Amino acid sequence: MDLNGVRTFVAVAESGQFQRAAVDLSLSQQAVSKRVAALKKDLGVRLFTRTTHGARLTVDGQVFLPHARELLQAQDRAVAAVSPGRRALRVDVIGRRLSLAGLLRDFHRAHPEIALDVVTLFDADAAVAALRSGTIDATFRAVAMPGHTLPDDIEAAPVYDEPLQLFTGPGHEFATAAAVTPAQLAGQRIWMPGNAPGTEWTAYYDELAADFGFTVDTVGPNFGVEALLDTIAASPTLATFLSERTPLVRPVGHDLRRVPVHGPTPVYPHSLLWHTRNRHPALTALRDHFAALCPEHPGTNVWTPRWARRRTPRPSDDR
Template sequence: MDLEAVRTFVAVAEAGQFQKAADDLSITQQAVSKRIAGLERDLGVRLFTRTPRRGSEPTIDGQAFLPHARELLRVAERAVASVRTGHRPLRVDVISSRGAVSGLMRGFHRAHPETDLDVVMLFEIETAVTAIRSGAIDASFRAVVAPGRPFPEDIESVRVLDEPLQLLTGPAHALAGARSVTVAQLVGHRIWMPGIVPGTEWGAYYEDLVAEFGLTIEATGPNFGSDALLDTIADTPALATFMGEHTRLIWPAGHGLRRIPVTDPTPVYPHSLLWHRDNPHPALATLRAHLAATTAGHDAAGTWVPRWVIPR
């Protein structure tokens, strides 16, 4: 159905005259008549009757069609607004609802409640980059860059947060009473991380961590999620795991879990924001400015990241 014809029909019905409607729409009366005639052919009914004294009045069919015509125009306006730059929500991939970057986006929302957000969680980095390039999302938080996988030239990035890793143990673990542990003290201890997936950027990160410091990280067994991981760590004195300092987790008081800072050096996970260089969404610039103003710098003294991580 021709929306311009529908808009013309509503204008005539409200104006009561073809000429008045033409003036309101800034077109000729002939164009109005042509549009109405075409709409009547499409619908197979007569929409107006013309009288010398009253001008143009909707027929019974015209009266029945009028509220639906108005709703068609409202739907069309909402459809256009949903994709108009600055009017649709800013779509951002945060990977995980419990991780550090989810906290960054919550902080952005508190600082800019007027900005509509659509938060999504994509697993693979290739999926995220493809979604950025296609416009399906506006930005994604990832590590930059995984070795052997440079980003396309049209993808921009900025490092926004270096998140320290902490050791998470149960109450009976040998290191449970430590106020902090050095990386060297972790050698020989079993660190269980069933969520590591080969080929992901976090998989590459932990591979380099193992190679650099001689740690033992096990990714065996199915990944039943964080609750099952916490249950196992709490009940198994021989196992510990790594946890981001800003990861938000809640566990039963009886678990007695310990979060212990790691030092000399402190391994940090590098979170970066990725976006398409031609993305015009004004809220994307607002997000970048917010992150620049509220997050700490990177490559601080006494920290470690893989050599392939660059600020770019």
């Protein structure tokens, strides 16, 4: 359906005259008549009855009018969605309940004028593919894991080294500890059913476990955070890792404990990734916000995987 014809039909319906609609649309009256006639042919119904006072909607015209207005509103929304400076900035985070989602909320509070669309893709490969296709504008990921190299058209800048804590139930041997060292976790079972082979977070925890001698147990289906909390709360032997910034609503009756890990502190290395040719006007604000907010974890006695210890941003040609 020709939306120019639809817009012309609405103009005639609202003005009641072909001549007045022609003035409103900066068209000749002949052009208005031709557009309405073409729309009438497409629909197969008569839309107006000519009178001495102008044009009156037929019954079919009255029925079609609200739908015509909806079509034009949809067209206007579609155009606005991709207009420079109008499209929402699409940012990928691993999970909406993890710390980076909270930091992204802080960015939105600092820049309420920037429309933001938050999505969750499964892993770094899916996120990089979405960056290259233009599906998203930015993603937060741990990069440079073994066997993975970023394409030349993807930029990466480290933005946040996130300290981890041990999370236990009240019956665990470390439940009352003021802090533990990674070496003390040797022989422990760290339950993380969400770890999937080939993902950046699994590569991180596999190397952490290998360096300090504990076991990452991925047995069992991943039913989400609530099920994990239930299991950890009831177990004297299982623990898991969470960020010190992970927001949690602890179920009533679950005496769950967060235990700091020091000497060294394991930190998860988040980087911000974007496509070199992406010119979304809000992307610079996002990069600047995170660069200023948390460029690196302030501690010096920290552990990161070997593949993340040489993270340096490539110079960007659009900064």
